[in-house]
Amino acid sequence: MKMQKELSVYLKQILQAAQYIRLYTDKMDYGQFSADTKTVQAVVFNLFLIGENATHILKSYPEFAEETKYLNWIGMRGYCAIGLPMATLK
Numbered sequence: 001m002k003m004q005k006e007l008s009v010y011l012k013q014i015l016q017a018a019q020y021i022r023l024y025t026d027k028m029d030y031g032q033f034s035a036d037t038k039t040v041q042a043v044v045f046n047l048f049l050i051g052e053n054a055t056h057i058l059k060s061y062p063e064f065a066e067e068t069k070y071l072n073w074i075g076m077r078g079y080c081a082i083g084l085p086m087a088t089l090k
Contacts, residue, residue: 007061010053017046017053 024039024046033039058065 005056005060007057007064010057010061014050014053017049021046 021043024042025033028039
């Protein structure tokens, strides 16, 4: 039987992925970002990790997802393709 992760583990993994994205893209404009394949791939990978963890939160902790629905957990899952124009670097 597979053990369920603690909610805090999923949240920490989401935070870590977001921090990596911020680190990778700090001081880059859109042109620099889109021209740097390694950074694009690293950001896409971390967006995938955020989506995976959000999916697990939805399934394993529906009460938490409902209490924090303003975070749009459903909107963070199921992306198969990410177009660069969707990315915003602020």
